[in-house]
Amino acid sequence: MLSLYLRPMINPCFQGVKLASVLAVVAVFIWIVGDIFWQGLPKINADFLFGTPSNAGRDGGIRPVILSTIYILAIAILATLPFATLTGLFFSEKLFPLSPIFRPLQRFVDILAGVPSVVFGLFGNTYFCNYLGMGYSILSGGLTLACMILPLAAKILQNAFSSIPNEYVSGGEALGLSKFTIFSKIMIPSVLPQVTAIYIICIGRALAETAALLFTSGYVMRDPESLFDSGRTLSIHIYDLSMNITGGNANAYKTAFVLVIMLLLINYIAHITIRKWTRLSHGR
Amino acid sequence: MADNLFEIQDLCLCIGNKPIFSGINLNIPKNQTTAIIGPSGCGKSSFLSCLNLLITHISKYRLVGKICWNNNKINDNNDLDMHSFRRKVGTVFQQPMPFPTTIRKNLSIPLRQHFRLKRSEENDRIESVLKEVGLWEEIRHRIDHSANDLSGGQKQRLCLARALILNPDVMLMDEPCSALDPISTQTVEALIQKLKSKLTTVIVTHNLQQAKRLADHIVVFWFDVQSGGYIIESGSSEKLFSSPEEDITRSYLRGALG
Numbered sequence: 001m002l003s004l005y006l007r008p009m010i011n012p013c014f015q016g017v018k019l020a021s022v023l024a025v026v027a028v029f030i031w032i033v034g035d036i037f038w039q040g041l042p043k044i045n046a047d048f049l050f051g052t053p054s055n056a057g058r059d060g061g062i063r064p065v066i067l068s069t070i071y072i073l074a075i076a077i078l079a080t081l082p083f084a085t086l087t088g089l090f091f092s093e094k095l096f097p098l099s100p101i102f103r104p105l106q107r108f109v110d111i112l113a114g115v116p117s118v119v120f121g122l123f124g125n126t127y128f129c130n131y132l133g134m135g136y137s138i139l140s141g142g143l144t145l146a147c148m149i150l151p152l153a154a155k156i157l158q159n160a161f162s163s164i165p166n167e168y169v170s171g172g173e174a175l176g177l178s179k180f181t182i183f184s185k186i187m188i189p190s191v192l193p194q195v196t197a198i199y200i201i202c203i204g205r206a207l208a209e210t211a212a213l214l215f216t217s218g219y220v221m222r223d224p225e226s227l228f229d230s231g232r233t234l235s236i237h238i239y240d241l242s243m244n245i246t247g248g249n250a251n252a253y254k255t256a257f258v259l260v261i262m263l264l265l266i267n268y269i270a271h272i273t274i275r276k277w278t279r280l281s282h283g284r
Numbered sequence: 285m286a287d288n289l290f291e292i293q294d295l296c297l298c299i300g301n302k303p304i305f306s307g308i309n310l311n312i313p314k315n316q317t318t319a320i321i322g323p324s325g326c327g328k329s330s331f332l333s334c335l336n337l338l339i340t341h342i343s344k345y346r347l348v349g350k351i352c353w354n355n356n357k358i359n360d361n362n363d364l365d366m367h368s369f370r371r372k373v374g375t376v377f378q379q380p381m382p383f384p385t386t387i388r389k390n391l392s393i394p395l396r397q398h399f400r401l402k403r404s405e406e407n408d409r410i411e412s413v414l415k416e417v418g419l420w421e422e423i424r425h426r427i428d429h430s431a432n433d434l435s436g437g438q439k440q441r442l443c444l445a446r447a448l449i450l451n452p453d454v455m456l457m458d459e460p461c462s463a464l465d466p467i468s469t470q471t472v473e474a475l476i477q478k479l480k481s482k483l484t485t486v487i488v489t490h491n492l493q494q495a496k497r498l499a500d501h502i503v504v505f506w507f508d509v510q511s512g513g514y515i516i517e518s519g520s521s522e523k524l525f526s527s528p529e530e531d532i533t534r535s536y537l538r539g540a541l542g
Contacts (some may be wrong), residue, residue, distance in 0.1 A: 176370030
């Protein structure tokens with residue numbers, strides 16, 4: 001009986017909870033971004049963007065930090081995409097049947113995707129910095145980030161390749177197309193939207209990462225002259241200014257503002273590029 | 285007596301120990317249309333996939349017997365050049381699924397894989413094959429648009445064009461009209477009729493009237509649990525539809541079975 005009286009209230013209650021959840025998420029986002037914009041935006045100028053840091057980062061600009069971030073990001077993405085694509089293809093079994101011996105490897109990739117970034121940092125420090133002799137460098141940092149992103153990117157691409165209709169592959173095989181042609185001309189254009197997603201995830205994780213990079217790319221705040229130079233990223237700069245440098249909060253906020261703008265800008269450019277690429281490949 | 289393009293002897297296909305079809309003996313004559321009919325699940329489509337060796341390289345399938353193409357054994361033949369063999373065996377599937385790219389690229393991808401042509405020759409070939417399937421006038425202004433924007437019938441004709449552009453000797457069609465509306469079906473059927481004179485065609489269909497309209501020869505598949513699919517009767521279209529020898533065929537054609 002009671003449920004009969006309560007029934008008319010279920011839908012409005014559900015709608016209310018739904019709306020409250022959305023508002024909570026949006027409020028947190030607005031709070032964080034608003035705070036960064038409020039504290040950072042008024043103090044941003046060209047000197048800050050293109051100048052070199054001084055007084056342990058309390059004064060001056062962040063040009064070397066921006067350059068190091070871009071280099072590390074580029075290395076991470078360039079190293080991730082080919083390996084992630086081929087690993088995803090291998091596990092998707094779309095073109096080549098997967099031997100039962102290799103099946104357990106899928107589980108390893110899943111586990112690797114959940115390993116904390118600090119562990120990747122330790123691995124990068126041991127392998128890239130010490131064993132391969134790259135030292136604390138942009139290259140070590142970029143490759144460590146690539147290792148960290150790779151399992152997740154490979155998993156997304158595996159799912160993307162698995163979702164390609166079998167008719168595309170069998171249609172290609174029936175026409176006598178080589179596996180490479182099927183892969184490059186049919187499968188890759190089919191997964192372009194997922195490639196965008198990976199692109200954005202890579203950028204997001206690489207820009208936000210501090211733990212793995214503290215062990216590998218180092219702290220140095222001067223213009224990198226080669227990939228073997230040490231360099232700090234925006235996120236490490238923010239961490240250092242806010243945690244280790246007394247009076248560094250103002251520049252930390254300005255750097256955080258640049259980081260958010262950079263993230264939005266790169267996401268936008270990635271979307272535009274992939275959309276154009278998709279249009280070229282799929283037709284108008 | 286017509287020459288045979290395919291000669292199939294004691295063919296049996298299994299997944300593990302479960303037979304999909306067995307004991308298939310069949311000759312497919314050149315430049316004629318052979319229709320394969322029968323109830324669902326009797327192995328017609330699997331049989332068709334064996335003819336272009338699409339199914340045979342998948343490890344879970346086991347194919348026993350002999351498929352000869354122009355008197356040469358093609359299954360279990362390591363010397364066979366699979367790419368050039370498949371160029372000669374055009375295949376059209378049940379679902380019209382053009383590649384997720386432009387209409388032009390759907391045709392140029394297979395063309396570039398097998399031939400080295402100048403851009404102008406390639407364009408001429410694309411235009412001529414689209415005219416052959418009756419699509420040119422409908423899509424000439426949007427040839428660089430996505431193939432996914434075409435209607436079902438247009439997509440199926442594009443898939444036909446994709447196979448025809450490679451100048452195949454035989455066309456294998458697996459229920460090419462089952463996903464199409466009656467008008468598109470009519471267009472595709474008219475196209476198959478047109479191709480009859482210059483190509484060997486093997487068509488799997490559930491539509492008995494379509495088989496009667498299109499085929500010179502009919503093969504009737506049936507099914508039992510122990511041996512999977514098997515051929516119950518085959519012969520000329522005229523004879524099989526007017527006076528079938530087997531009771532099962534008679535009942536199936538009458539619509540009482542299957």
